[in-house]
Amino acid sequence: MTIMERITNPRFLRSALPLASFAVLLSLIFYVQPRAMSYFGLNLMLQYAVPIALATIAQMFILTVNDLDLSIGAFVGLTASIGATLLADNPVVGVCALAACVAAYGAIGALIHWRNLPSIVVTLGMSFVWLGIAVIILPTPGGTSPAWIKAIMGLKVPYIPFPIIAAAVIAIVVQVLLMHTSYGATLRGAGGNPRAIERAGWSLLKIKIVMYSAAGFFGVLSGLSLIGLTSAADAHIADRYTLYSIAGVILGGGEFVGGRVSPVGAVIGALTLTLTGSFLIFLKISPDWQIGAQGAILIVVLALRALIKRREG
Template identity: 45%
Template sequence: MTTATTASTAPAPGTAARGSGRPPAATRLRAGLAHGSPALLSLVALVVIVALAAAIQPGILSVTGLSLMLMSAVPLVFAAQAQMIIMSVGDIDLGIGNLVGLVTVIAATLLATNPVLGVLMLGAVLVVYALLGLIVQKRGVPSIIVTLGMSFVWLGVGLQLLPTPGGATPAWLTAIGSWRSDIVPPPLVFIALAALVGWWLTRRSRVGARMRALGSSAATLDKAGWSLTRTRVTAYVLAAVLILVSGLLLAAQTRSGDINSASNFTLTTIAAVILGGGTFSGGRALPLGTTLGAVTLGLISVLLSLVALPSSMQAGAQGVIVLAVLAGRIITERFSR
């Protein structure tokens, strides 16, 4: 009798027990796939690219080989984290590429000859970004217009300081770029640091929660008593800090300055955020996915160079690969619904 009663009241397979408050197992599985699939897809794409590169050039799997292969992705990862912060509040920064280039110019000129003036110019960038966030929030000017306009300002200042590529970075910055290790590839250390910083800023700190709330539901954030203006300005300043780091690391690698050295970063960082699971509408910040997306995009050009693909075709091939990964994300998200 007891057995029959127990059997009759037991929940059906795949359904939650009444009153338990837990969704069915299938629903939880689909939710997990939806949350983790973007980073997983980026990771799979990254592993495939590394495997193909290793098949062509086995020496890549050494510490030295991985260092050379990942070096170019380091500045891109920091810039992508900055774009992720901007996109988490529902905005887009179209000036990142030229600003990173300007930072390399400042590093190769003023930081080497007049460090005080160089530091002041880098500090001025933070002030400008705070003003950009203020204008976007208070005046309602679309971020793409404000940041696109500033991209031409960054370009003009960079050309004024250094019309042609050149200059020389200070010794301390050169030392960072020339750091080598026999234990772990140095680029992996910087990439992990970028992911950790992005994770702490957007997922663990209170300001990160407010930034995501601003992008997803500004009215709710306002009703909770938080300043929308302060939140957006903070997001812009934090993004500017990461952009400055990106530019300094790029200058450390090249040991020179070039205003056009990161011209492709603008669109590449947006693609990295989207590959990592971000959205244009805001409210999401996935540092790990963004990091994997940025490294994947950075390694695509390395792989295409190893297969000796003509430079005229590399841009098109890179676009096809990116579209393939995005298509995989769309298919996975539809399956997880």
């Protein structure tokens, strides 16, 4: 295979698409605003990439088993609220509350599998429950994030901005666990061919519980990292994360069904989404269009993917 053939190979194009979109967006930003090309500039632009990447990974776990989570944004809001109140006041109570949140997520996975329910309806309902609990815990924006979370999120690393290191660590850890372990392959198989996995003796119920709990765990991490940046919380702090997380997975090359996901891609997708905000600001485009631009990027990437797919045959 010549180099040209290798580059135009649909499979290569497909897997290169997330990184390419990120690189294109980043170079456009550097072109428009050269001052962004610095330690400080990158740090500022990618600050919120960590919580968004964590929420995206959470969504990816759910998409792996062919479900969709419309409640992750509200859930991140809830865990942020718990982090800024219960966890800050009394670490033991706070940790227990967060553990209960993860367990609740696992239970929802079990319920969805047990009754064969559509995940969209269940999670949409649950988003109201999470929001309701968050509003009760934290009726008005406020609270304070624990000092140790602030310390972690404010870490100054020489040469490479912290968000980039954190994103890389998240991507590599999840990539290894989900893509390079035998249990990870089973988990993905439950999305690709649930019947085969079941016949091979695995419990689909257990797999759903594991995946939903993992999503809950990353949702907790997302909420905590978010208050590390904002130092206060609000029940509505992460409402947009539901959309971000879905878009992030898709931008990162994840398929909607069939267990075809990519943790590294998902994190890159999250970074790309985070950058769109800065890009629009540099272009002096009204923030009104921020959410629209994210939709447009999503559509463009999906269009490119459809083109590549057509060539795949």
